[in-house]
Amino acid sequence: ALAEAVAQAGEAGRTAVVVELDGRPAAVLAIGDTLRSGSWRAVHRLRGLGLETVLLTGDGPGAARAVAAELGIERVHASASPERKAEVVAELRAAGRTVAVVGDGVNDAVALASADLGVALASGSDAAIGAAGLTLVRGDIEAVVDAVRLARQTLATIRANLLWAFGYNLVLIPMAAVGLLNPMLAAVAMSLSSLLVVGNSLRLRTWEPGRVQRRGGRR
Structure with a gap:
């Protein structure tokens, strides 16, 4: 027995x-270790955003498979040294993928530095924080999802501002140059354009992290 x-x-x-x-x-x-609180929700929320999750760990195959099964992760790299972690990141990038690595240990520093985006937790090691491009001050692993959503919202705002600015310059400036638009009206329109861009950017100040509502003691 x-x-x-x-x-x-x-x-x-x-x-x-x-x-x-x-x-x-x-x-x-x-x-054995227990999963960090919120890990399951974070993985499934990332998957809902269209991102693929990969488990890259220095733990043995048994522990890696158990964690991957609990989180629903299909791609697993177990018993990975710091060098091997960096190799996996390089392989993914060579395949045309944009790679973000989330880690908090000394062994994650090389992979964090070699990824397109390294994300470290404030509770992690100094080596991981120094190698990462983004440090999450919240200990909650779901902050990774919020960071992705905020980055996408910011990028969408930048694109909208550029579209408006280029559209103004493309249409109104030539009209003013050939005399089809009063220069004073063009100047007013330019000021309104700047105010619109600033106002659109300030909308990001109202952005809040998404919250998953509890129901029946679960969420």
Whole structure:
């Protein structure tokens, strides 16, 4: 029975510790890490944004498979050294993918630095924070999702501002140059254009992170 417990612990991604009593095996303790709070929600929200999640870890295959199964992640790289993590990032980028790495450990520093975007948690190591391009001050892993949503909203605002500015310059300035529009009216329109761009940008100040409502004790 104890041998079976050791095997089951390995399959579940746990470290088996055998307890002896008077020199004879008496029990098996299965030790392992627990998932960070909000990890499941963060992974599924990222997937809902159209992003693919990959588990890249230095843990053994058993622990990696157990965590991946719990989170619903299909692509797993286990027993990965810091160099191997950087190689996986390079392979993904060579395949034409834009890669963001989220990590908080010293072993993640190389991968964080080599990715298109490195995201570190403020509770992580100094090496990870120094190598990352973005540090999340909240300890909540779901802040990664909020960062992606805010970045997309910011980019959409920039594109809208550029579209308006180029549209104004393309239409009104030539009309004023050939005398079809009073220069004073063109100047007023220019001021209104600047105010519109500023006002559109200030809308980002009202942006708030998305919240998942609880129902029946779950969310």
